[in-house]
Amino acid sequence: MTTPLSSPPLRSDPHDTKAPGGEEQAQHSAELAALHRAADAGEAAAAWVRELAGRQSKEDHARALERVADAVVRVSGREIVPGSDGLLTEELRYTLAADAVLGASHTTGTLPELHDGERMPLAAVCAIAAALPSCVLGDLAAELTALTGDLATATEAGRTATAAGTARACPARRPRTLGADHADPLDRLAYRRVFDRAAEAFEIALHYQGDDGELARAQALHNALAAAGLGIAAAALLRVADDPALGLDPDQWEHLHRIAAELNVRVVEDLGGANGDGTTAPTRPRPA
Known part of the structure; x- marks a missing residue:
């Protein structure tokens, strides 16, 4: 059995000549x-286990599960003792083998409340953590690095x-379109920018068509929709990315925000507050 230490012993003593x-x-x-990576x-x-x-409710x-979390910290830190036998105490073995997935089922008659997909990662975390101390019996650095990655x-x-399960529990929300929430000053700021750009495109097209006929109005409307479309699409992507019901991970969230910025970076800045608090309308450029 290993003897708990406050920190892994070093192979070289600073007092050694x-x-x-x-x-x-x-x-x-x-x-x-x-060793440091394993502890981290x-x-x-x-x-994560403490979140579970x-x-x-019981x-x-x-x-x-709190005991499981404490055991994971212990076996990934002070139980990895170079030069030891790499074995775990019976208490740690039992905690990481049974308490993790069964919890207090012997007293409650129920299993821990876990979302779909959480039980397998929990079992994997415990199995991998329990194997970390045995790395001292082989190539410690290489084996420990591999298991730490796992x-x-x-x-x-x-x-x-966990994020997906939490998202599934979120109540459904009515989708918001750009300009629908007039109480939000940033929403108004972004909407004004899109509207002004569409209006400008409409006026320019009418000016160069040279008459007020149906074809001229249709072309002007086409130009207005084209001018507004990218901003509206960018705002919609931001609303999708920020919807907690999707349970997006950080990479997915960042990907949608990046696409939105490529469509219309000014609208993204408006909705994010980068262009002010929305209390002052942006200056509308006039046609030459």
């Missing part, structure tokens, strides 16, 4: 870096499932 060679020092540095990944995984604990399940991936999968 015998300095390690270059190769040994490089290995020590690689192991130390791997364990903290991130434990934070905080969502439980206190017994919440406490069981732990981070399992945690991210769990967070994605």
